[in-house]
Amino acid sequence: MEDLLFEIQLAMPQVVLGVINGAFYALLSLGLAVIFGMLNVINFAHGAQFTLGAFVAWMLLSWLGVGYWPALILAPLIVGAIGVAMERTMIARLYRIDHLYGLLLTFGCALVIEGLLRNSFGSSGQRYAPPREFAALDLELGDFFLPGYRVWVLIAASTVCLATWLIIEKTKVGSYLRAATERPQLVQAFGINVPLMMTLTYGAGVALAAFAGVLAAPIYSVSPAMGANFIITVFAVVVIGGMGSIAGSIVTGFMLGLIQGITEVFWPEASQTVVFVIMAVVLLTRPAGLFGRA
């Protein structure tokens, strides 16, 4: 019994760290789910847009002296605007043809974005110091030290996830969105500008990725590959949660972060693989995903 208690004590910090990492999965998979649910586009550029968010925050700070807090708003707006431009000029042309073209196009965009960043800034990454004010949130629990910034990440990501869910599920705009997903022609007939809604939805999904990128900038090295490291796991999260399910992607994101955190203690070598094992099991037993409707 004491052994078990000891083990649990050991695992507690890992659970906390896992959930915080899960916050990134949740934010990213939420954006993917929003875009997929509305546009039926598998946005492979999502990782690159996350990277772009971090880089824009870095540029704002090192070129213009704009700090973290404004960047948290500005970077998603800027990257979201880039997303809107991408949707208008390229992605909108692909709605009528096979969705794999959308996947290929966005994947190509991701390679171009990452290549441009690599060419301009190299591969080692830039530094972005966490704002000092978070020291007030630092938590010390015996041996375990939890930086205040990580606490903030958890708060910010959860709030944004919850707000997005509320907007989509509980507001009038959200109901238009959901209706347009199921019957675009009918919704258009009611006088709602569906193409504009799609553009803005893509922009919003991209902005979510960029927001996650700004949150990540002080923790990870701001490098061109930072998004690519995340994106494959995030796609697995989306598949496990159920394609296009908003709540599913949020819950699954946090849950997988947690599972990964625990795996990192008991079998570190498998901590990346575990996500894909879960994906395989879910696909075999619940092909529509944990929260999807078959």
Place this chain on the structure above:
Amino acid sequence: MSLDRRSIIKGAVGAATLPALGGLPYRSARAQAANTIRIGVLNDQSGLYRDISGPGSTHAVQMAVRESGITQRGINVEVVQADHQNRPDVGSTVARQWYDQNGIDVIVDVPTSSVALAVSTITREKNKLFINSGAATSDLTGSACSPNTIHWTYDTYMLAKGTGGAMVAAGGRTWFFITADYAFGHALERDTTAFVNAAGGRVLGGVRTPFPGTTDFSSFLQQAQRSRANVIGLANAGGDTINSIKQAAEFRITRGGTKLAGLLVFVTDVHSLGLEVAQGLVVTESFYWDLNDRTRAFTQRLGATPGNLRPSMVQAGCYSGVLHYLKAVADMGVAAAKASGAEAANRMKAMPTSDDAFGEGTVRPDGRKVHPAYLFEVKTPAESRGAWDYYKLVSTIPANEAFRPITEGGCSLVRS
């Protein structure tokens, strides 16, 4: 809309394998001029080792060609480059194509140990020459040594002896490893463990972190801290090392007196981390741009490498290796050098090396280039006097001690 999950998975798999298909080098097959030496720089042009090797290595090789004065002797030199994407399959394909179709005589650089071992095998098969600068594994001059391969700049033994030895000497008796879970990480952990044990220290444990793809090391760092080891050994490289060190600072892992040992840290990594985070780290390198007048002169002649970075030891090694090779070519004649890579290697082993980047040195019969290694400590922000002023010299490990004794590597080329 009929988008199903299966096609998403298919798409994801397709996307993941796509980069392997692009980026192969090509050159129009021209008639082979008998007096043209063709050098292929094969390295990481797009991933985490781009800044330590990448286009900067090609830049350094081109300078070696200019400074060798070989064109004045009527010998032409062509330099081509390609991206191996850190994948043995891609690296092997390029190497074969270069040797079979493009008339390449020598392949240079090749970071990533697994790719380097593959290219070494192919080079031997084709009797060409392989001057490795970027890879770390000491097996290249040990169990996997080859008469056609010269390992130029550093290896896991040198790193383990330098950084590992210094940490133990400074009182780091107990160790915990955070190891990248692939050939290079294992080799570095193995070589460092040997030094720790030999010095009377003890390894308390370790974690193997998935490679590539691990971005958050906080959990592993917590485990390391809980082991109460004096030293956390980072047997990883590039982005993994940067993230580990950055997050160790974030989680204040070292506040209880635990020390971090970055076993493979390049000057570009320190540049990326910033002195605020990297200060106090002990690193082992065989070249530092600001080491002495000769290295400063070398760096000035080289100018800014692509990305506006100072040269890494890997890039300096490409310069030094190619310069020495071209001296050997001038000495033995183009025809003989092209005819047999092993003969060219033998000639390089017979001649002492000398250049501004590494000073004087030799190439051993097992293919190991030997020169001094340097133990540096990363400066504090207050100590740094300007851009790229990052290291202060702690000690110099003489050439005859910096690398594994030739009889201990198990290389078949060495007659006992």
